[in-house]
Each structure stands twice: as C-alpha cells, then as structure tokens.
Amino acid sequence: MNKWLLTIALLLVVLLAPDRSISQRRQSEREKSPLELAVSRHPTQTADSVQVDVFTQIPLDHLVFMAYSGGFKSTYELSIFAVDKDEMVRSTRIWREEVVKSRFEETQSEDLYHIAHTYFLLSPGEYSIVANLMDQDSRQRHQASEKIDVTGYPLSQLAIGDILLLTEAERVPGKPDRITPFVGNWVSDQADSFYVYFAICTPMEEPSQASLHYTLGKKDDAAAVAFHKTLNLDSALSTHSIPMATSHLKELEYTLTVRVQVDSLVAEQSTPIRVTWTGFYHLIEDVDQAIEQARYVATRAQIKEMREASGEARREAFLSFWR
Structure with a gap:
C-alpha cells in the first residue's frame, strides 16, 4: 500500500508541476498590477x-x-x-x-x-x-x-494589422466589430475553438480575392501546422475572423504566422500564442519523466512500449497505460 501511495504521489508531482508553473507564470505577470x-x-x-x-x-x-x-x-x-x-x-x-x-x-x-x-x-x-x-x-x-x-x-501596399486572438467575434453592419480578445495571448482549452482576427488593407479599388496561408508552429519553429483559405475582399479595408480549433494546440507555446497574397502583393504578420490547459491530457509536459515514474507500477513490456514510441505516440502510449 505504501508503495502505491508513493507512486501516486510521484506521478502527481510529475503531471501537475506544469499546471502549477503556468499558474505561477500568470500570477507573476499580475504581481505588479492586476x-x-x-x-x-x-x-x-x-x-x-x-x-x-x-x-x-x-x-x-x-x-x-x-x-x-x-x-x-x-x-x-x-x-x-x-x-x-x-x-x-x-x-x-x-x-x-x-x-x-x-x-x-x-x-x-x-x-x-x-x-x-x-x-x-x-x-x-x-x-x-x-x-x-x-x-x-x-x-x-x-x-x-x-x-x-x-x-x-501606405494605401498603395497590401497590409495586415496586428493579429488578435479572440474568445468571441461578432460582425455588426455599420458598426465596429464586437470582439473579446485573450489578453496576453493566453488561449485556454475551455472552449472548443478560438478566433484569429485581423484587418486587411489593399490598394485594389474593386472587390478581389486574397489567398490566405497561415501556419501554427512551435516556439522553436520545428514542425508547423499549415492552413489555406480564400478570402473575399469586398472593400479596400476589411476585417476577418478565422476560427481555429484548440485541438491543434498540443504544446505550451506557438508562433502563429498569417500570410496574405492578392495578385503579386504579399503581406505577413505573426503573433505568439501561449496555451493554458485544464484537461488531464495536457498536464503532462515532460513525458519521458512521467514514463520513468510509471516504472513503479508498469510491467517491463509496458515501459518498453512507451519508451520506444516517439513524438505524440509516446504521449498517447503513456495515457493508454494510465487509463
């Protein structure tokens, strides 16, 4: 019984430490002023x-x-x-x-x-x-x-305004868009999706189409998830809200890059995304350390299977064992 209690305690330390660190990071950012x-x-x-x-x-x-x-x-x-x-x-x-x-x-x-x-x-x-x-x-x-x-x-160039990450977006004819951002670019998994919001200024006088390409990469610019979309630009100045599923966010920090092209004109804008997870799945920051702690209760075959998996498969292998 003592061994089981010790194992559970060790696993909780491994799994919950990232969640506490995120909370502490957000708290420290508010220490100067709420x-x-x-x-x-x-x-x-x-x-x-x-x-x-x-x-x-x-x-x-x-x-x-x-x-x-x-x-x-x-x-x-x-x-x-x-x-x-x-x-x-x-x-x-x-x-x-x-x-x-x-x-x-x-x-x-x-x-x-x-x-x-x-x-x-x-x-x-x-x-x-x-x-x-x-x-x-x-x-x-x-x-x-x-x-x-x-x-x-400059009105002669294609331009993108700053990117905002939103919890809500509502277009009201004849009035400014009603938008609610994630202040500090912290995105939470409490909702299934969020919005990527930006304004486009184009020198085209007539309605046109824009090719939108945006990538969601890790902080170290390793693997990135790419999306493509065609936008209708009905006027020289327009705003756009692009929904994005939180299921695409598997890490703690990303860089979101938005690239827009109209004919031969190209504009690009980037913003960081910081993720706060409330679910068990995303409490695991160091999978290798979690697997090492699991050796107290897992069989050698189970540990071997988890260690031999790579990338996201390793995380999934650990969760399958834990369940």
Whole structure:
C-alpha cells in the first residue's frame, strides 16, 4: 500500500508541476498590477491614421461588488491616455464600466475577468498607452501601461494589422466589430475553438480575392501546422475572423504566422500564442519523466512500449497505460 501511495504521489508531482508553473507564470505577470492591457494596431482608410485598439482586463476579485435586488454589482472608472515620446497626451478616453454578476462566488474569482475596450486614431510615432482604473466603492486604483510603435499603412501596399486572438467575434453592419480578445495571448482549452482576427488593407479599388496561408508552429519553429483559405475582399479595408480549433494546440507555446497574397502583393504578420490547459491530457509536459515514474507500477513490456514510441505516440502510449 505504501508503495502505491508513493507512486501516486510521484506521478502527481510529475503531471501537475506544469499546471502549477503556468499558474505561477500568470500570477507573476499580475504581481505588479492586476490590470492588464492588450494593444493592437490596425490600418484605416487614410495613410496617416492608425486605429489603436486598447483592451483592459481586471480579475473580478480585485473589484468591490455591492449586493442589490438582482445580484451583485461593481462600478469602476477607466482613464486611458495615449502619450507620445515627448510625454504629451495626444488622446484621452474616460468612462465608467458596470459589472453585474448573479452569484457571489463569481465576484471572488481570480480566474474570471471583466474586459473593457476603446480605441484611438493616432498618427505614426512612438507612444505609451497608460490605463488607470479606479473602483467607485473602494476608491482603490490600479495602473498599467504599454509602449507601442505606431507605423503607418501606405494605401498603395497590401497590409495586415496586428493579429488578435479572440474568445468571441461578432460582425455588426455599420458598426465596429464586437470582439473579446485573450489578453496576453493566453488561449485556454475551455472552449472548443478560438478566433484569429485581423484587418486587411489593399490598394485594389474593386472587390478581389486574397489567398490566405497561415501556419501554427512551435516556439522553436520545428514542425508547423499549415492552413489555406480564400478570402473575399469586398472593400479596400476589411476585417476577418478565422476560427481555429484548440485541438491543434498540443504544446505550451506557438508562433502563429498569417500570410496574405492578392495578385503579386504579399503581406505577413505573426503573433505568439501561449496555451493554458485544464484537461488531464495536457498536464503532462515532460513525458519521458512521467514514463520513468510509471516504472513503479508498469510491467517491463509496458515501459518498453512507451519508451520506444516517439513524438505524440509516446504521449498517447503513456495515457493508454494510465487509463
């Protein structure tokens, strides 16, 4: 019995260590401030103006919720500034956000967030985006900032804006797209898929078609998964949301590269993807170490089979044994 308990303890250490490390990495990123920013740049219909979208994210356990007849409500004020390299404020957005939750447990969760969105139209240059959040009940303040280099998009060239990874995307005729990003490019397996979102600016005056090629590679640019798609460009400036299954994400970090071609014009954009897994399958980061720990309970034949497998087959062999 003691041997079994020791084996289980060793396996749990091997399997759960990556999950804790991911949690610790995310926690350490929030130690400076629980307020996080996602900033992206997109072309507009003028060469000297760039749309800079700003998303703020705050964990619900950093807001003060007050009980009311329908549940619990929190109100906070956001002040966001675009500051140039000479420390001059070029644009400002100030507004209030209201968060409503039906259950008290939700208001205490560090894993649930509220995301707010605004945007600036900025001329090319170097900027700092500075965000200030103040809770209306506790008066507690949080701040976050991010430096960005805003580069113009010449109307004579094909261009792709920054890539955003989204949990939700909704196109509303005559209005800006309603989008909700993964702040920090962390993608979770809690949903079956996510969206790859970007804007395309083309010099073509007439509707045209674009050849879209995107690759999902590991951080070390080893093996990559490639996808192809044809896009209809109905105007010189268009936005696109491409669904991607989370089942394609088998590792902890990737680089997503989007390449668009219209006739002889080519544009390319890349972004990192960091993955957080909640399922047992993806708690295993070091399969070799997990197999070594399994020798306490597996037969020699089972260990030999697992060791001789390679790549993803090795992970599957270990999971087949564990089941």
